[in-house]
Amino acid sequence: MLGQVLAYAVHGSFSWSLFGGVQLLGVLDQLFIVFANDFADREADAINPSPTVLSGGSRVIQEGKLAPEALRKAAWIMLAAMLVVALVLALIHQLWWLPVLVLGGAGLLWAYSFAPLRLSYRGHGELLQGVGVGMLLPVIGFYAQAGSFEALPWLGLLPCFLLGYVGNLLTSLPDYPGDRAASKRTYAVRHGQFDARRHALEMLAVAIGFGWLVVGGLPWWGVAMIIAVPLVPVLAAARMLGSADAGNRGECLRFVFLGAGAANLAMLTWMAAALVQSLVQSLGQSLV
Template sequence: MKERGALLRSWIQASRLPSQSYIALPLLLGQLVAVRARGETLEYGTLVGVQLFGFFDQLFIVYANDWADQETDRRNQTATVFSGGSRVLVEGRISPRALGWAAVACAGALLTVSVGLAVAQGAPGLVPLALAALGLLWAYSYSPLRLSYRGGGELLQMVGVAGVLPLYGYLAQGGSLGDFPWLLALSLLPTHLACSIATALPDEPSDRESGKRTVPVRLGGEGAVWAIAALNALTLALTPLGWAAVGLTVGWELLVPAAATLAVLSLRPAPPGSRLIQVRVAACITATLAGVGIPLLGLASR
């Protein structure tokens, strides 16, 4: 019984469940945009299906990334709750074979859910979007591209979270591709890029040693922080246009991501391995999630 409990805890650790929010919120935003544009309400069966797709997508991402990055993660002495992998392979708590097969199973599950939704909703575009989600992770972590090591991995994360996911939710709830509010997606791209850079800040020493060309490795920690702040500022500047595309107006709510961005700049010195860097990363994540969550709440209240 104790061994089963320990194994369950190991799988929960490997699953990194708090990061489900990165996936769930953009999917929900896309769904609400679709139904509010038509003056309708969410189809709850579709809602469950879309969020189930997101559940399997997040698990696929964390399991597949852990498998691909296990050697770099072994070098990592500055891992945090936000970065450095789940550590289950490093600590020998789950075998690489088991984690690899779990990633394959999750990939199959998200494709199965997508095919079912595509048939049920008459939305064939969901299947190529699901394949795109898998392809982005493959290009991020695996040969021949392996862009997280060669440079450009942050851009792939941005496209997936701010582009593919909202569009997936939108099409699933009956939205038309021609009516998708591209300005809203455009306004969210910079902050999601900032977030992907921020989560790499704590791993800069081991990434540098492994030859992983993340933005913090190329610009240095403080240089990356200034890039994060500039990207979040760009999202703040684009937000009025993005929100107007879905019938929302900007109010005091923007103080939340603005304050979080200021915190990212002011929390220094914050070298990898320090407690302060975790607060800095948390502040950047807050700015990004607020950028998605605030319009989501606005649409939900209409």
């Protein structure tokens, strides 16, 4: 959605049919990721002593509700459906880069969860989520609506990358005991729970502080607004910095929700700022 709003703000055109197609791609991508990760993480999830609503898998394999092979097939079906949707949109709207971008996202998931790289276990899988969720998805949305990469705020993808990176870090915090038991080298396992939380808040603050790269040309008060609003949950999470270990389940989850809320608020304020800026410019041109 962020990428599509930025495209509208820059180019002034918007297609609801393309919006629907891109959002459908997003749903299929989400299902592909969930099914593939549940299959890839089935052994680690089986020894996770503290699964939560945010992490530890869906538990359908561990509870005997589905066979691993069913999830593997479902992941392939979702990937195939994504490619079909991308190809249809490419043929109708001449968006020839769209299938390439979709395949690129699938490649990032493969490198994250499956051999030979399997970076979610070997370490630094956060980089892949930063690139995939933080950068690739906004690029897909922008390209689909704009029909090109012209005027894409490339530097603005850096704060988006940080939000995707932190998203991976945050959702792994409740899984710390299980990840250690499974030798899964997540950020918290590599650096410790306290430093992982501290670094998450620091990176969120940096991403929010550089939101003016995402939406350029804002007045000083506009920049102040897109910084101040998403910083509120960051400051609230900072109060739990020293006590939100995975063993303190409720507080750990509250910390994660506040961090994720800050990231979503940042994107919402960027979208709102881009829309307001576009509206003001349109009104100014019509008055002239």
